[in-house]
Structure formats: structure tokens, C-alpha cells
Amino acid sequence: MGLLTDALNGLAGLPQPAVVAATGALVLAECTLGVGFLAPGESGLLIASTTATTVPRFVVLWVVVTLCAVAGDSIGYLIGRRYGDRMRETGVVRKLGQQxxxxxxxxxxxxxxxxxxxxxxxxxVRTLMPASAGAANLPYRSFLPASVVGAAAWAALHIGIGAVAGASAKYVEKTLGRASTAVVVALVLAAVVAVLVKRRRAKKSAPTPDRTPELVP
Known part of the structure; x- marks a missing residue:
């Protein structure tokens, strides 16, 4: 087997509860106001989704990720409901970008x-929308169903992409042989570098507060 196949098989061989729990925690952190700028929830979800090699694994990961995303949204909603329009002037929002x-x-x-x-x-916007909805006094009975449907669709899409990507990588490596490993690794490294550069530029373009970001102005 090739290097990439070994890596994917090693990831799939990890205890599934641990993989699911870690993925859920990353998604919860990303969806919670103020943490989403730092937590690689979406990237972690795509990587973990390569382990969704069976229907039961797919369903379990989908349910946990959906619940964690909704929980993160609800926390953001409650924060926005508590602080209202003052949220715009907080250090957290300034860090993410008032625009x-x-x-x-x-x-x-x-x-x-x-x-x-x-x-x-x-x-x-995904990170800020729940707090914005709370600040705008959107009824929770309207917010929650939209959050659930959006989180379920988002989770299914990304888990599907990750699962297909993992299976495709194994197929390509098996078909082309070890010579393809260098190409695949190079593409992965290029993608990682592109993501890091994008994050660095986003951080530089975001307004920097005069003091350490706080939740309350």
C-alpha cells in the first residue's frame, strides 16, 4: 500500500468514539462566537470524514456533528440575546471583522x-449569524429549526465530500501505484499552504483591537 493509503487506514483505525468526539468538539468550537476564527472545525470535519467508510459511521458522525453545530449556534444566539447591539463593539466582533x-x-x-x-x-458570517439573530430578537422558535436544518445539510455535505475524497484517494493510489503518492502529497501540501496563507491574510485584514479581545465591551 502507498503512503496516503496507509495514512487513511491509520486514521480509520483510530477508536471511532474518539474521532467522533474530537470532530464534534472542533465543530462546536467553530460555531461558538469568538472561537470560530481559531478552531479549524470545517477542516477537521473533512479530515475526520475520510473515516466514514460505512453507513453506520456516516450516520453517527452526521448526528454528532449536527448536534454540536446546533449547540454552538444556540450559545451564540444566547450571547447575542444577552448583549444585543453592543456586540458590534466587542473585541471579539472587531477581531472577526465588524463588516x-x-x-x-x-x-x-x-x-x-x-x-x-x-x-x-x-x-x-456562519460564526456571527447566531449572535446577530439573538441581538435582533429573532424568536428562538424560528431560529432553532433553521439552525437544525442548516447544520444537518452542512454536516451531510462535508461528511460526504470527505468520505468520497478519502475513497477516491485510495482508488487513485491503487490504480497509479506508488508513483502517485508524491503528486498527491504535493497537492495536499499546496492546499494546506493556501489555507494558511488565506487565514493569515484574513487576520491581517481584520481590525486589531487596542486591547485583548473581550466578550463584553
Missing amino acids: HWDRAGDFLRRRGWWAVLVARFLPV
Whole structure:
């Protein structure tokens, strides 16, 4: 077997409860206001999804990720409900970018609960939308169903992509042989570098607060 196949098999061989728990924790952190800028929840989910090699594994990971995403959304909603429009001036929102907060609020005013569902697929806005919905006093009975549907669709999409990518990588390596390993590894490294550069640029473009970011102004 090739290097990539060995790595994927090694990941799939890890205790499934540990993989699911770690993935759920990353997703919960990413979906919680203030942590999403740092936690690689989406990347971690895609990597962990390569272990979803059977239907039961897929379903378990999907359910846990969905629940964790909804829990993170609910925490953000409660924070926004507690602090209201003052959230825009907090260190956390400044760090993420006040323009994203304004974008989330404008989207919410135009689309209501539908914005909560769609925002699940929008980077950064996904992290700020729950708090924005709480600050805008969107009823929780409207927020929760949209959050659940959006989280379920987002989780299914990313787990599906990860599972297919893992299976495809194994097939390619098996078909082309060990010579393909160097190419695949190079592509993976290039993707990682691109993500890191993008994150660094995003951090540089985000307004830097005068003091350590705090939740309360």
C-alpha cells in the first residue's frame, strides 16, 4: 500500500468514539462566537470524514456533528440575546471583522430565519449569524429549526465530500501505484499552504483591537 493509503487506514483505525468526539468538539468550537476564527472545525470535519467508510459511521458522525453545530449556534444566539447591539463593539466582533457583523445583520433583516439557514454555508458570517439573530430578537422558535436544518445539510455535505475524497484517494493510489503518492502529497501540501496563507491574510485584514479581545465591551 502507498503512503496516503496507509495514512487513511491509520486514521480509520483510530477508536471511532474518539474521532467522533474530537470532530464534534472542533465543530462546536467553530460555531461558538469568538472561537470560530481559531478552531479549524470545517477542516477537521473533512479530515475526520475520510473515516466514514460505512453507513453506520456516516450516520453517527452526521448526528454528532449536527448536534454540536446546533449547540454552538444556540450559545451564540444566547450571547447575542444577552448583549444585543453592543456586540458590534466587542473585541471579539472587531477581531472577526465588524463588516461581517453588518453583513450578517443586513442579511437577517432581509431574509429572517432563512438567513440563519443559508449563513451556515458562508465563512465567518456562519460564526456571527447566531449572535446577530439573538441581538435582533429573532424568536428562538424560528431560529432553532433553521439552525437544525442548516447544520444537518452542512454536516451531510462535508461528511460526504470527505468520505468520497478519502475513497477516491485510495482508488487513485491503487490504480497509479506508488508513483502517485508524491503528486498527491504535493497537492495536499499546496492546499494546506493556501489555507494558511488565506487565514493569515484574513487576520491581517481584520481590525486589531487596542486591547485583548473581550466578550463584553
